[in-house]
Amino acid sequence: MNRPLIGISTYLEASTRWGVWDLPATLLPAGYARLIRESGGLAALLPPDDPDLAASVVARLDAVVIAGGPDVDPVRYGADRDPRTGPPAPERDGWETALIGAALDSGTPLLAICRGMQLLNVALGGTLTQHLDGHSGPQGVAGRFGSHVVAPVPGTRYASVVPEETTVPTYHHQCVARLAPGLVASAHAADGTVEAIELPGARWVLGVQWHPEMGDDPRLMQAVVAAATCGQAPPRKPAGDHGDR
Secondary structure, three states: OOEEEEEEEEEEEEEEOOOOOOEEEEEEEEHHHHHHHHHEEEEEEOOOOOOOHHHHHHOOOOOOEEOOOOOOHHHHOOOOOOOOOOOOHHHHHHHHHHHHHHHHHHHHOOEEEEEHHHHHHHOOOOOOOOOOOOOOOOOOOOOEEEEEEEEEOOOOOHHHHHOOOOOEEEEOOOOEEEOOOOOOOEEEOOOOOEEEEEEEOOOEEEEEEOHHHOOOOOOOOOHHHHHHOOOOOOOOOOOOOOOOO
16 A cells, blocks of 8 residues: 655745755754654645645645744734733744644544644634743753653543653643643643543544653554555546446
8 A cells, every 4th residue: 555645834934054055944843753754654845835725725635733932922812912922923823723724624633742732722712821931841951852751641541642641741831721622631741731632422622731752652653554554545546448348
């Protein structure tokens, strides 16, 4: 069977330098594509685009991953901006919200990571806490992931994939405040922070607050790839082949 095609949303940066060039760029940490590849999938990068195109893009994919990144604009959940909230990224907010909606409408498997989990909650009507201490890297050290233990909620989809407590790589300062209608919490940190959310039922929809692409546990991505493989359409017939004669 063909490897399933997994779309991953990306950053859009106004200025990125490599070699002699300093240009706008769409980019993503390589860990996402590596984890998809090692889990049996093919990665396709999905830079911010016209939200009206999201449904046609998702229709060509076997699963969608919404990657980590900047803070979700609090205007999207009706809150005033906290001074510690980062600058808005309207192109990503609009594009990824449309990708989430298209995946939900089509039943395409969806994994939302860090910012992606927060945006999934907001897209379905939830809110966020705009600042949280203790869930990013070592105190006073920028650009380094921290770690903490996450406990699954028995009976959830997440618990069926990772049934035991695990230590996860983490870097975030926002989290779920009010859970959106229909979503359930499926993992927590020791301080009670919601660390995973999901939609119960047949659709494969899961968000995690940590960064599996920075760790060495492939089970989450393997589960996404397995769900994507189950949903693959049968191979197309070659052009001109109209069936048995």
